[in-house]
Amino acid sequence: FSDEIYYSDHYHDDQFEYRHVSIPEGLRKYLPKPPRLMSEDEWRALGVRQSPGWEHYMVHVPEPHVLLFKREKDYQQKYPNGKPSVLR
DSSP, X not given: OGGGXXXXXXXXXXXXXXXXXXOOGGGGGGXXXXXXXXXXXXXXXXXXOOOTTOEEEEEOTTOTTEEEEEEETTHHHHOTTOOOOOOO
């Protein structure tokens, strides 16, 4: 079913780049119930494939199969090798 996942074009504001991803009917049974934000490991396990930096940031309850993502604007230009880890 991963070849049936729909990826929107990117859109942005002054701070973030956004996109939405629509999960096909056959994978919807694997979405969390009740709907909640998913970790990167969880959405990748569904078959969602995106470049680094994307965060599942909102659940649209009427359409929980549409995942809303954001990342820092110009992320790939700012962090060509991935965002550095913060050492504690």
